Amino acid sequence: MLDINLIREKPDMVKENLARRKDPEKLALVDGLFKKDAEWRDSKYKLQLLQQERNKITREIAAMKKEGKDIKDKVKEMQELPDKVKVEEERVATLKAEIDVLLKRIPNLMHESVPYGKDxxxxxxxxxxxxxxxxxxxxxxxxxxxxxxxxxxxxxxxxxxxxxxxxxxxxxxxxxxxxxxxxxxxxxxxxxxxxxxxxxxxxxxxxxxxxxxxxxxxxxxxxxxxxxxxxxxxxxxxxxxxxxxxxxxxxxxxxxxxxxxxxxxxxxxxxxxxxxxxxxxxxxxxxxxxxxxxxxxxxxxxxxxxxxxxxxxxxxxxxxxxxxxxxxxxxxxxxxxxxxxxxxxxxxxxxxxxxxxxxxxxxxxxxxxxxxxxxxxxxxxxxxxxxxxxxxxxxxxxxxxxxxxxxxxxxxxxxxxxxxxxxxxxxxx
Missing domain, CATH: 3.30.930.10 (Bira Bifunctional Protein; Domain 2)
Structure with a gap:
């Protein structure tokens, strides 16, 4: 399969190469991959924010305990995070699996010496x-x-x-x-x-x-x-x-x-x-x-x-x-x-x-x-x-x-x- 980083960095080159195959179905896979990849990166970013929030609250609770402050609200806030993290983790995993399926169906890039022809x-x-x-x-x-x-x-x-x-x-x-x-x-x-x-x-x-x-x-x-x-x-x-x-x-x-x-x-x-x-x-x-x-x-x-x-x-x-x-x-x-x-x-x-x-x-x-x-x-x-x-x-x-x-x-x-x-x-x- 193709390197997804190559597809991200040189999308026009990849699509131009695949277009020479004159196979609209295969070319559409690239567009589908772009869409899924954008969703995956967005979900991955949200997951990172949730993980950062969890780490931040953990530090805040530890500091408040030392100072003898009431941590009830922070604990409640922390208790809501695992479900949110789990949902986002599952979404990241699902999107990654869908991306892998698309990647495996996208053809190899052809060498420049391959002649054009319909069959x-x-x-x-x-x-x-x-x-x-x-x-x-x-x-x-x-x-x-x-x-x-x-x-x-x-x-x-x-x-x-x-x-x-x-x-x-x-x-x-x-x-x-x-x-x-x-x-x-x-x-x-x-x-x-x-x-x-x-x-x-x-x-x-x-x-x-x-x-x-x-x-x-x-x-x-x-x-x-x-x-x-x-x-x-x-x-x-x-x-x-x-x-x-x-x-x-x-x-x-x-x-x-x-x-x-x-x-x-x-x-x-x-x-x-x-x-x-x-x-x-x-x-x-x-x-x-x-x-x-x-x-x-x-x-x-x-x-x-x-x-x-x-x-x-x-x-x-x-x-x-x-x-x-x-x-x-x-x-x-x-x-x-x-x-x-x-x-x-x-x-x-x-x-x-x-x-x-x-x-x-x-x-x-x-x-x-x-x-x-x-x-x-x-x-x-x-x-x-x-x-x-x-x-x-x-x-x-x-x-x-x-x-x-x-x-x-x-x-x-x-x-x-x-x-x-x-x-x-x-x-x-």
């Missing part, structure tokens, strides 16, 4: 890498290809779990695991600590990493518990440092986390009735960095470069886009997407999202940094998908598909596949 159609292309494949035969879509290979089963998954789930079998399941191991090894070699997080989180830390009022509708809540299945390993990897102060000599903290992820994926895009691209359950390897504020923009480019190098190693064509104001979520100050080329779909599709969240998550989670004996400050957090295997499997199935219906295995994954070079047709069990 994802106006995201700004930065560069392309690799020549998009244009095969001289009719490509099968990935669902048909998987079924023809006998490498997965969507019907049986739907039978037992509903739409948005799948079975992977044989070499395709091994390919999925190979992507995970290759990515983890790749990131670990670059100094990122491999971490496997819990697959559930309680509400309080979850409210620290994202705005649940916007995000909760895509999450799975555990019935009867204040606990959620994680939507990405980013969330527990960052939230684990809640309410901690980290010595600056330990920064940056670089993590690569693997987990299953769970999302309802409701809304306009919805779930794929069949297929791997958009599902309720998927594997993802995530990059996470916690760092000093002055280092975050350099590290934002680093986590993007990591993903680019991964896709270059997989020999998958891609492009980088700078996400525009109308498509940027509330947590990130800036976000790049890496979109991989899908020849069957004749277009680029999102595969990775690299976000600099600046101090937005860390302030919500109360994560600070500092030097021993020095001042403490809120640190910065960054995240980027290293690989979401289901989407990359689709890209591999489309880009490496052969005319005979087999699939060539990318060279860098072959050591993880026992040296196999091709996924062949297998007998359906």
């Amino acid at each position: 994802d159609s106006e995201n700004q292309e930065i560069r392309k890498e690799g020549a998009p494949r244009a095969p001289d035969f009719q490509l099968k879509n990935h669902v048909q290809l998987i079924e023809d290979l006998g490498a997965g089963d969507f019907e049986r998954a739907t039978k037992i779990a509903g739409h948005g789930f799948y079975f992977l079998k044989g070499d395709l399941a091994f390919l999925n695991q190979s992507l995970l191991r290759f990515t983890i090894d790749f990131m670990a070699a670059r100094g990122y600590l491999f971490t496997e997080p819990p697959l559930m989180m309680e509400r309080k830390p979850y409210e620290g990493v994202t705005d649940l009022s916007d995000f909760e509708n895509v999450m799975y809540k555990i019935e009867g518990e204040d606990r959620y299945m994680i939507a990405t390993s980013e969330h527990p990897l960052v939230a684990q440092y809640m309410d901690e102060t980290i010595d600056e000599t330990e920064l940056p903290i670089k993590l690569v986390g693997y987990s299953m992820c769970f999302r309802k994926e409701v809304g306009s895009r919805g779930i794929d009735t069949k297929g791997l691209f958009r599902t309720h359950q998927f594997n993802k390897v995530e990059q996470i960095i916690l760092c000093r504020p002055e280092d975050s923009w350099r590290l934002h480019e680093e986590i993007l470069a990591n993903s680019e190098d991964l896709f270059k190693a997989l020999e998958l064509p891609y492009r980088i886009v700078n996400i525009c104001t109308g498509d940027l979520g509330i947590v990130a100050a800036k976000k790049y997407d890496l979109e991989v080329w899908m020849p069957r779909q004749n277009g680029y599709k999102e595969a990775c999202s690299a976000s600099n969240c600046t101090d937005y998550q860390a302030r919500r989670l109360n994560i600070k940094c500092g030097k021993e004996g020095g001042d403490k400050r809120v640190l910065h957090t960054l995240n980027n998908t290293a690989i979401a295997t289901s989407r990359v499997l689709v890209a591999i199935l489309e880009n490496y598909q052969n005319q005979d219906g087999t699939v060539t295995i990318p060279k860098v994954l072959r050591p993880y596949m026992g040296g196999k070079t091709v996924i062949l047709h297998m007998k359906k069990p």
